[in-house]
Amino acid sequence: MKRKGNDIERPRKVLQGVRDFVRFIASEMKPKGKIWTPFNVISGTIIAVGIVLIAIRFYMGLGAVTNLSQDYPWGIWIGFDVITGVAFAGGAYVLTFVVHIMKFEKYEPIVRVTVLNGFLAYVFYAGALLLDLGRPWNVVNPIIGNSFGLSSVLFLVAWHFLLYMICEFIEFSPAIAEWLNWEKTRRIVEKMTIGAVIFGITLSTLHQSGLGALFLLAPAKIHPLWYSYYIPVLFFVSSIFAGLSMVIIESTFTHRIFHHRIGNRLRASHDDILLGLAKGCIGALFAYLFLKVIELVHGGHWGLLATPMGYWYLVEIVGFVVLPIFLFGAAIKRRNVRLVQFTSFFTAIGVVLNRLNVSIIAFKWYAPVRYYPSWIEIWVTLAVISMELWVFRWVINRMPVFKEHPAAKEAMDDITPVGEVVRWKASAS
Amino acid sequence: MSVNRRDFLKIAGMAGSSLLAGAPGRSEAAVAGVEFYGLLIDTTKCIGCRSCEEACNEQNGLPEPEVPFDRESVFETKRDTSPGAYTVLNRFPNEKDPDNPVFVRRQCLHCCQPACASACLTKAMEKTKEGPVIYNKDRCMGCRYCMIACPQDIPKFEYGSAFPYIRKCIFCYDRLKAGERPACVDACPEDATIFGTRRELLEIARTRIYENPDKYVHHIYGEHEVGGSGTMYLSAVPFEQLGFRTDLGTTPYPEHTSGFLYGVPLVFVLWPSILIGLNYLAEDRNKEKNHEEEG
Ligand code: SF4
Ligand code: SF4
16 A cells, blocks of 8 residues: 555645645735736825824724714714625625526626625725724624624624625635635535525625614614614615616626627627616616605605705605616616616615715704714725725636636636736736 | 514514524513612702712713813803713703703613613623613723614713723712712712612602692603603703703614514525525526427
């Protein structure tokens, strides 16, 4: 038997393997493409200054850099970064539902990039929560501690963020395994995908609505037009079209840049995919509008519509829910992809508006001193977004994200722009 | 919202919680029959001497007040509690008797079912079985959800610190455990703030109203507001004129989210089974389609 020889060989082999691995990672760490592009210079500056600002925040406390007050404990770091960011990350659970559960293969080519986007959104935007916590090192308390606040919606949301990030990581990990050429691992994680998808959709349902349910505890502080027992359902339903419109926006960018690089099959189906997603948006928008009307009737707050806050409410509903329904409808009828893309932007703005309304604008609408974000809060938010884009680009440039199916390995060369550059997120990473 | 829906969720939730750890528990404060301690603050007796503020300051080792405790000028502006002052006294005009303005103490009410504790994900805010709502500072992660939730806007955050805590009245919990009364009660020269079990205090309050029907408004603030609180108030003028929120309703705050929380185990049981079912159907459909295409 060769057993003895193996014993000596093994450590050496392992060592060699580790060395190769480190070398590979090191080479992948290096930027690809041009470094001094406008995008890099601008986003680089934002990130660099942002890091300094974050350091100041941790050194001097939240009061030194934010406009938060005793009246407004939550500003845009929560209202925009976390609450809106997570809504936009909803595309991942919707698409995994469509592709892995409902088996609509048409959308398969965009699943990976969407899951990647979702995962990074959670890492960065839910991660931005740490900036906002007064004692972020205690964030582990509700996870490991002896102190489970079981009656807290935030407890649920925190746990679900964590678990969902793991799910999305599993869903994306086949791409990582392919990148590392770990065939065995890939086969294992591939098998875990469906479980992660099912668990992930369940978690998403709960924490997307949970983010809304957070505000159920503030009935006397949120304007009656925005406060209702429906908030959780409304947040859930709107996360569907928020996520889908973000997928459309994102693919508008990446696809335009990749257009001449992408295989025929994907190119042919791209318009189809977007039109299909637009149909999904319409459905969710309709359901949302319906719920909003029921809520208004149920709450009996008609009278409030004729107040300044009421007009603002109508702007949100008519301008950013009703209008997108018509625009999407027209776009689908004429198969006008550009209009679909435009409307997605529009819808996304509406979602931002809604989340900011609930968490900030309609929150203590009666307060004599209102909250406006400080320039530092905005800057740090931009820095977080820039960092996410950098990581996104880094991954896209290295891992087979645009691959359609593991089985279609040969076709891959045709489709995947491995090592190629996305121009806007492009140049170096 | 319809009661039926909520009841349904509750029943379903209970079924679910026996299956799943981590299901929502009823706020421990809701346990009936517990004798909570509380305070009764009779604003008609308060002379505005700020002894309670001073005693609180000393007891909790708080920083020097902005305006010294013997200065009347402090009443020129309306003050709110802050990380450096857990109780503050404000002066309000008295429409019944303009020469005798009303002084009102503002601090944590130690709600029977506190919103802050049901919001807290680390149990840093905690309703004790004696009644006080206390703050376990080592657990707090500074998320400030308690501030969002508290209907009285009582928890205050140390924005100026890199190691911030939430600050609020904790009913001198250490003194209570040692058998003493809160410092402010001991300091009050007029017995405007008295200490007792909630039941006793309610009896005293009602008696005072019955015996002096013209003097008091017939309302005990804190008896029913958001499910009742440990600290309660009597007044000669309507409470809304004294800076109290009278639009909070009587529903205990934890109940606003319990419907949602009871639905959680339900989703956890139903969703995966539905998803797996749909997945089977979809696979079947695809197989059939492929079959047709081939055939
Ligand atoms: S008044 Fe506010 S801080 Fe005090 S117990 Fe009630 S909810 Fe908590
Ligand atoms: S700030 Fe602290 S006490 Fe308040 S809810 Fe968060 S963890 Fe609990």
